[in-house]
Amino acid sequence: MLENHGLNKVIDEGRQGEAIILEGGTGSKKLYVESYGCQMNFSDSEVVASIMTKEGYTTTRNIDEADVVLINTCSIRENAETRVRNRLTEFKKRKAEQPNLVVGILGCMAERLKQALLEEEQLVDLVAGPDAYRDLPNLIDEVGTGQRAVNVLLSREETYADISPVRMDQGGVSAFVTITRGCDNMCSFCVVPFTRGRERSRDPLTIVQECKDLFANGYREVTLLGQNVDSYRWNMSSKGVLKDETIPTTNFAQLMEMVALIHPDLRIRFSTSHPKDMTDDVLEMMAKYENICPYIHLPVQSGNSNVLERMNRGYSREWYLERIAAIKRIIPDCAISTDIITGFCGETEEEHQETVSLMREVGYDFAYMFKYSERPKTLAERKFEDDVPEEVKGKRLEEIIALQLKNASAAHKSQVGKIAKVLVEGPSKRSAEHFSGRDGRNSKVVFPKGDSKKGQYVFVKITDYTSATLMGELVNHAN
Structure with a gap:
């Protein structure tokens, strides 16, 4: 999941809960792909389509003609998993009429629930984790021998850098380009480090080439994706040690400049930033280039320092507000959005009100707001009690939604006449x-x-x- 870690961010805010379905290719075998959840899942589905196209498959929007059905899943919140289970149950009924149909599950939910989905519920024929997509043709062949197939091994190296994704929207305007995979931040509420593995950065030259190809094919906007784009580091370990002394290092600010220089008409966005890693050099690079969009998604999750400590976010309220001040100083007209969780473990009314006051102080242009949903195997599940009543969570969520509507209206009102x-x-x-x-x-x-x-x-x-x-x-x- 892109930061908003424990939340379900969708490709288009107006399409929450919908599947994104790919279509394209010229092969004789038919592949149907549905993608749920975050931008990274959507980007991954395009990688899957590329791998399968080389194996002779054509992606289709018509499930009735599919030979293989793959569901790319989100495991961030319980209701996201419920939607996927319901969909898989539908496919299980379809298999009764079409015994040769292969049904597989990909992504975070696959990583987390492999045994239950394969053996206990028998809802799928194959399971492939986020780092195992190259193995899909072999897994499908294994299913063809009457076996159930699984590969959920996490990798410290896989970035799919050499794969040119099959774009869902041929003739489109905007595209996602993955620059990092995995996450090293252990936020206590988040399952992502366990489902997507450790963070690793992609070779910047392959990123630039992919963006050049997109521009040449008519795309005019790219969004650089990562669990935490600010921690992008090519040729440097997480401990700050050079991996290869013969290769120059590249940080996120430098990468953005490399992409910005492709063409002034190629617009650059990125998602998502982590407050503890948002540095002034990134902000100064944004201010330097007109084609780097003045928009930052900076998840706060809570406005109270004690809650942030329980969340293991790595910053305080004061630190976060200092970063907001830096954004407004260096990029005066920058739009800012955020993620907020209400009702995290132990959250008091006073702590909640600090989130409300921070929202008023920042004046977000947009926010993704959700009630806390406990996820298995997270630190929060092991260490804290999910003790805020659902009714209280709901009321707090309603309060911040109402406030955010006012903030968004005020932000848009300020643009009238411009x-x-x-x-x-x-x-x-x-x-x-x-x-x-x-x-x-x-x-x-x-x-x-x-x-x-x-x-x-x-x-x-x-x-x-x-x-x-x-x-x-x-x-x-x-x-």
Whole structure:
């Protein structure tokens, strides 16, 4: 999971709970892939599609014609797992009519529940963890011999750097590019280090080449992905020791500059940052390049230092607010979003109110907000009691959601009258006469089509707003 570690962040905020389904390729065998959860899962599914395409498969949106069904899963919250179990039960019924159908589960849930899914519930034929996707063709062959197949070995080296992902959205505008895998932060509420393994960074030259290829194929925006992008370090161990003295090191700020220099029309975003690793050199690099978007997702999780200590977050309220101050000083118009968990173990009303006061002080543009959901094998499960009643969790969640709606409305109101540079993503969902896109601050902007086209940058004067969307009219230039 991308930071928001214990939460279910989706590809598109308006599509929470939906599966992302791939389609493409020219092979004779049919592969159906559903992806649940975070951006990393979506990116991984594109890697899986690439591996399987080379084995003669075509990805399809029609499950009725599939020979192999793979579900890429999220194990971050209990209800995410429940949705996947329900889906697998549907596929089990389908197998009664189509005995040769191969059903497999990938990702974090596969890593965590391999035995139950394979043996006890017999919902799947194969299980592949996040580092085992290269082995999928062999696992499918093993299933063909009448066996159930599993590979959930975690790797300290695998980054899939040599694989060019099959893009779900051919002719698309935005794409995800994975720069790190795994996580070394042991937040007490989070299962990710146990399902995705230790952190490792990808060769920067392969990242730059992938971004160049995307730009050449018409993409105009890339999002650099990692559990914690700020800790990206190529050719350096987690202890700060050079791995190869003949190769220069690359940190995250340097990587962003390498990607920014590909072309001024290639817009760069990243997700996600960890407050304890967010350094000024990253902020200064963002300020240096116009095509690095002025938007930072900086998860706080709680506004109380004692709760943050129980969460093992590695920073205090004061540290976090100092980082916010640095962002606003170095990038004055930067939009900031966050993750917040209500009702973590032992959270008192006073501690909750410190989260509320921090939200008011920061004035987030957007937030992902959830009730705490205890996950098996985490430090929190072993060390703390999940003792905040569900009713209290719910009321606290309602309070912060209501406050965030006000914050979001205020942030959007401040943009009225300004001219935004918007990357056109396509038709608006509500009107065929309007296009929608996103500005650099990651706000959705809706405007009359005019003569604009998908994939273009246009200038839009903001005339109205809601808490979720900006509305405006096309202008000829930024002045």
